Amino acid sequence: MKLATLKDGTPDGPLVVVSSAGTRAVAGAGIAPDLITALRDWPHAEPALRALADALDAGRAPGSFAFDPAACAAPLPRAPQWLDASAFLNHGRLMEQAFSTPPIPDFDTVPVMYQGASDDFLGPHDDVPLPSEADGIDFEGEFGVICGPVRMAATPEEALAAVRLVVQINDWSLRALGPREMKSGFGFLQAKPSTAFAPIAVTPDELGPAWREGRVQMRLAVQWNGERFGEPHGGEMNFHFGELVAHAARTRRLTAGCIVGSGTVSNAARSAGSACIAERRVIEKIDQGEIRTGFMRFGDRVRMQAMLDDGRAGPFGVIDQPVVSA
Amino acid sequence: MKLATLKDGTPDGPLVVVSSAGTRAVAGAGIAPDLITALRDWPHAEPALRALADALDAGRAPGSFAFDPAACAAPLPRAPQWLDASAFLNHGRLMEQAFSTPPIPDFDTVPVMYQGASDDFLGPHDDVPLPSEADGIDFEGEFGVICGPVRMAATPEEALAAVRLVVQINDWSLRALGPREMKSGFGFLQAKPSTAFAPIAVTPDELGPAWREGRVQMRLAVQWNGERFGEPHGGEMNFHFGELVAHAARTRRLTAGCIVGSGTVSNAARSAGSACIAERRVIEKIDQGEIRTGFMRFGDRVRMQAMLDDGRAGPFGVIDQPVVSA
Numbered sequence: 152m153k154l155a156t157l158k159d160g161t162p163d164g165p166l167v168v169v170s171s172a173g174t175r176a177v178a179g180a181g182i183a184p185d186l187i188t189a190l191r192d193w194p195h196a197e198p199a200l201r202a203l204a205d206a207l208d209a210g211r212a213p214g215s216f217a218f219d220p221a222a223c224a225a226p227l228p229r230a231p232q233w234l235d236a237s238a239f240l241n242h243g244r245l246m247e248q249a250f251s252t253p254p255i256p257d258f259d260t261v262p263v264m265y266q267g268a269s270d271d272f273l274g275p276h277d278d279v280p281l282p283s284e285a286d287g288i289d290f291e292g293e294f295g296v297i298c299g300p301v302r303m304a305a306t307p308e309e310a311l312a313a314v315r316l317v318v319q320i321n322d323w324s325l326r327a328l329g330p331r332e333m334k335s336g337f338g339f340l341q342a343k344p345s346t347a348f349a350p351i352a353v354t355p356d357e358l359g360p361a362w363r364e365g366r367v368q369m370r371l372a373v374q375w376n377g378e379r380f381g382e383p384h385g386g387e388m389n390f391h392f393g394e395l396v397a398h399a400a401r402t403r404r405l406t407a408g409c410i411v412g413s414g415t416v417s418n419a420a421r422s423a424g425s426a427c428i429a430e431r432r433v434i435e436k437i438d439q440g441e442i443r444t445g446f447m448r449f450g451d452r453v454r455m456q457a458m459l460d461d462g463r464a465g466p467f468g469v470i471d472q473p474v475v476s477a
Numbered sequence: 478m479k480l481a482t483l484k485d486g487t488p489d490g491p492l493v494v495v496s497s498a499g500t501r502a503v504a505g506a507g508i509a510p511d512l513i514t515a516l517r518d519w520p521h522a523e524p525a526l527r528a529l530a531d532a533l534d535a536g537r538a539p540g541s542f543a544f545d546p547a548a549c550a551a552p553l554p555r556a557p558q559w560l561d562a563s564a565f566l567n568h569g570r571l572m573e574q575a576f577s578t579p580p581i582p583d584f585d586t587v588p589v590m591y592q593g594a595s596d597d598f599l600g601p602h603d604d605v606p607l608p609s610e611a612d613g614i615d616f617e618g619e620f621g622v623i624c625g626p627v628r629m630a631a632t633p634e635e636a637l638a639a640v641r642l643v644v645q646i647n648d649w650s651l652r653a654l655g656p657r658e659m660k661s662g663f664g665f666l667q668a669k670p671s672t673a674f675a676p677i678a679v680t681p682d683e684l685g686p687a688w689r690e691g692r693v694q695m696r697l698a699v700q701w702n703g704e705r706f707g708e709p710h711g712g713e714m715n716f717h718f719g720e721l722v723a724h725a726a727r728t729r730r731l732t733a734g735c736i737v738g739s740g741t742v743s744n745a746a747r748s749a750g751s752a753c754i755a756e757r758r759v760i761e762k763i764d765q766g767e768i769r770t771g772f773m774r775f776g777d778r779v780r781m782q783a784m785l786d787d788g789r790a791g792p793f794g795v796i797d798q799p800v801v802s803a
């Protein structure tokens with residue numbers, strides 16, 4: 152099942168069910184006014200939304216309309232929590248070199264995760280307003296999950312079973328501000344402006360074999376100003392999403408609608424390219440002796456789209472957005 | 478003006494206006510159903526709420542009732558963001574020794590701040606469910622502010638002018654988990670379970686001379702299991718709240734209702750005692766050569782109440798809550 156949220160000026164926006172082909176949509180308002188309400192009442196809302204999706208695919212959903220990704224907000228325009236890991240250790244090890252920060256304790260065995268702002272997410276085609284090019288504007292292509300309720304101290308198995316929806320994320324980062332915030336020990340704050348999401352959130356079953364071992368088994372194809380930047384594969388994630396969600400819930404309960412991210416998708420093979428500029432820069436330094444790539448300028452665009460192993464486009468739709476001066 | 482939120486099982490809870498004496502209350506529902514709605518419409522809601530408060534104080538508010546702090550949730554049971562600083566440098570310097578973490582860069586000139594969970598706050602008399610005594614259960618007495626909207630890159634002066642309400646906070650901490658999260662650079666997550674608030678949020682004018690230079694000029698009297706623990710003064714805060722809010726808004730806009738905390742109130746004078754156990758422990762080690770105080774056990778209680786310089790109780794009411802096994 153594919154779900155999305157339209158922009159209508161309200162904080163949560165109206166929920167729509169999207170057809171399997173991603174071309175048609177129908178309002179979910181008869182079942183739940185918005186996605187957060189559906190998630191809070193998932194045992195009732197999910198079967199009703201699936202029945203509506205079936206009717207939409209069969210051409211029997213009254214009031215259906217052409218689905219327009221440009222009219223979409225993030226699937227959850229705001230969420231109770233947004234917790235982003237760094238679960239691709241290849242990326243983390245490279246970033247230690249990029250930021251000249253000390254090795255993270257237990258990095259191979261305990262996930263690292265920061266709490267991000269969750270009140271003001273960006274839609275897939277929204278402008279990204281930022282204050283200064285000097286802050287080192289960077290994209291970060293990721294996958295993530297939206298959870299149902301998770302009890303405090305849940306096991307990874309319980310946590311994985313609480314995954315309701317899978318999403319595709321651009322976790323905007325300001326690289327000039329990151330190292331000092333890391334060295335403070337208090338974590339990222341100014342370095343992490345509003346995060347953006349692809350238009351369509353999908354139930355795990357919709358991914359078929361591309362949801363396996365608690366990981367999104369797809370490549371994330373990233374283009375910067377129309378040029379290929381990388382297409383690392385999500386299957387190389389070193390912790391699975393159940394482990395990440397359980398880490399988040401170690402000392403707190405998670406209410407329905409919390410979002411947990413993978414961190415930047417990253418592969419050991421250099422041929423995969425990168426899903427963020429900072430990683431390419433440190434690879435340039437390691438492999439070629441000097442950094443050749445700058446960060447983003449106002450007016451630049453980034454495009455991200457998940458790709459299945461057979462070359463077909465993934466189900467999340469496209470993130471394609473420009474950076475602008477705030 | 479004094480505002481509070483009752484517990485009724487809904488996520489935001491009903492708003493009440495509290496009398497100047499803190500003894501009577503009246504529903505604010507005719508003006509705004511809950512505090513977050515009032516904050517989003519503050520230019521209209523504030524004068525109407527003040528008129529209702531005046532009527533309550535004059536004994537002319539129909540439907541008023543005895544105010545029961547035990548019936549209260551946090552003033553905002555959930556908020557768009559919760560951003561907690563460490564603005565008492567005396568505390569921060571001691572904690573560097575307690576955690577054996579390296580000195581924070583620019584600690585004297587740039588605030589440090591972590592993003593906390595803001596979806597599940599505790600009321601002033603709620604049980605505090607936690608998974609394990611071995612995590613090093615600690616309280617942290619703080620002051621904080623609830624803001625109206627703040628633009629990205631606002632100045633400290635603009636940010637200070639956006640302060641709508643002042644609050645008193647117990648930022649629960651798990652000290653066994655903090656050092657590794659600091660050393661990861663990603664900041665506190667498992668080390669910070671749900672945060673608790675005193676029942677009454679007050680407008681800055683209500684504080685009179687105790688709101689001065691962007692600081693809460695009161696002592697925070699802390700008792701652990703009925704014994705005096707400390708009463709450090711809020712006036713020693715090294716950054717004022719306008720500077721803290723502006724730091725938070727450097728690369729993001731803040732929507733109405735974001736909460737910014739001072740970090741643990743702490744004074745250079747040893748006679749003031751401490752507002753958290755970890756600070757007392759490191760002082761014991763420095764002054765007496767060994768740590769004598771353990772962390773909290775299940776069943777322990779902490780009580781926090783702000784005190785004016787003339788010895789009268791502050792306006793926020795009391796936090797008094799026990800730690801329990803989750």
